[in-house]
Amino acid sequence: MLGQSTRRLLGMGFLGQSRSQAIQVLPRFYHERVVDHYNNPRNVGSFDKNDPTVGTGLVGAPACGDVMKLQIKVDDKTGKIVDACFKTFGCGSAIASSSVATEWVKGKQMEEVLTIKNTEIAKHLSLPPVKLHCSMLAEDAIKAAVKNYEAKRAEAAPLEKAADA
Amino acid sequence: MASPSSTKLILLRRLSRALKLKPPSASIQRSSSSSSSLYLSSLPEASRLAHGYCLSICCRNFCSRPPHLNDESQGPVTIYNSVLLQEDEYHRLADTTIQDLLEKIEEYGDTVEIDGFDIEYGNQVLTLKLGSLGTYVLNKQTPNRQIWMSSPVSGPSRFDWDQSAQAWIYRRTKANLSEVLESELEQLCGQPIRLS
Numbered sequence: 001m002l003g004q005s006t007r008r009l010l011g012m013g014f015l016g017q018s019r020s021q022a023i024q025v026l027p028r029f030y031h032e033r034v035v036d037h038y039n040n041p042r043n044v045g046s047f048d049k050n051d052p053t054v055g056t057g058l059v060g061a062p063a064c065g066d067v068m069k070l071q072i073k074v075d076d077k078t079g080k081i082v083d084a085c086f087k088t089f090g091c092g093s094a095i096a097s098s099s100v101a102t103e104w105v106k107g108k109q110m111e112e113v114l115t116i117k118n119t120e121i122a123k124h125l126s127l128p129p130v131k132l133h134c135s136m137l138a139e140d141a142i143k144a145a146v147k148n149y150e151a152k153r154a155e156a157a158p159l160e161k162a163a164d165a
Numbered sequence: 166m167a168s169p170s171s172t173k174l175i176l177l178r179r180l181s182r183a184l185k186l187k188p189p190s191a192s193i194q195r196s197s198s199s200s201s202s203l204y205l206s207s208l209p210e211a212s213r214l215a216h217g218y219c220l221s222i223c224c225r226n227f228c229s230r231p232p233h234l235n236d237e238s239q240g241p242v243t244i245y246n247s248v249l250l251q252e253d254e255y256h257r258l259a260d261t262t263i264q265d266l267l268e269k270i271e272e273y274g275d276t277v278e279i280d281g282f283d284i285e286y287g288n289q290v291l292t293l294k295l296g297s298l299g300t301y302v303l304n305k306q307t308p309n310r311q312i313w314m315s316s317p318v319s320g321p322s323r324f325d326w327d328q329s330a331q332a333w334i335y336r337r338t339k340a341n342l343s344e345v346l347e348s349e350l351e352q353l354c355g356q357p358i359r360l361s
Contacts, residue, residue: 128300130290
């Protein structure tokens with residue numbers, strides 16, 4: 001029952017329903033999904049960044065308190081993301097956001113993952129207003145990883161043509 | 166016989182070792198005059214140890230620059246200053262903006278009938294609660310020289326100071342902080358507000 005009311009409290013900004021006075025007295029908790037991702041993070045790890053099928057997105061800055069590295073492994077022929085991993089330095093919400101991001105990009109086309117919005121991540125994790133920036137950083141990390149993979153492919157393409165000639 | 170420049174370097178290394186600081190690199194001669202003079206002034210015993218002969222040599226080559234040197238040698242320093250807002254200037258601008266918003270929104274709150282309206286400013290974070298309509302959080306992000314805003318309408322945004330526009334602009338959407346808040350608050354609360 002407590003879980004129910006905290007979920008409603010944290011979803012306050014997004015659902016826009018009227019609230020009773022009693023709920024506003026409760027302290028805030030991390031949503032259970034955030035706690036789950038923090039305790040059991042999915043896809044933590046690293047790929048070889050020199051691998052031509054790997055795109056690496058590195059966003060944030062230690063001074064700001066959040067750094068996310070998100071890597072995707074792409075199948076060259078189909079353009080599908082076959083694997084993803086992340087490493088994040090930051091708060092629980094940042095870790096959960098990047099963990100969710102790696103879960104969501106797996107098995108999707110590259111063009112499709114570019115449509116993942118920070119609002120979706122934030123809604124999924126019921127992030128409070130002050131933590132919305134973490135979800136935006138996760139969205140930026142996805143975009144940076146895709147951009148890096150495409151840049152690497154563009155660099156490799158003329159070399160492949162020369163090898164074939 | 167050691168050359169004057171290597172003598173200086175040796176003296177500086179002795180100074181830094183005495184104070185257990187990182188020794189200066191050989192590139193100190195090429196660094197800007199402002200940074201090298203800061204380095205020397207931060208050594209409290211420098212004046213005692215480097216009294217007279219040593220200090221005068223250090224000052225001649227590291228602290229002072231002949232005034233007739235043209236701007237090219239000052240190039241990198243100038244570019245850095247114009248690209249990145251100076252920290253104290255940033256604090257002044259950001260604090261003024263946030264204070265201004267605080268006052269105007271407080272007044273606005275008195276005129277609109279929003280259940281659960283509350284605005285507070287603590288630890289450099291401005292929190293505006295609009296009851297069931299959502300919560301705004303505005304804070305300074307000093308390392309990036311930005312103002313960060315979290316809005317229940319438009320989500321997170323990061324505003325940089327634009328010198329030419331004299332306003333806080335979100336680069337991705339070219340949105341202006343005051344204008345975004347004006348339109349969103351009017352949309353949420355039903356009454357217009359002037360923030361610029």
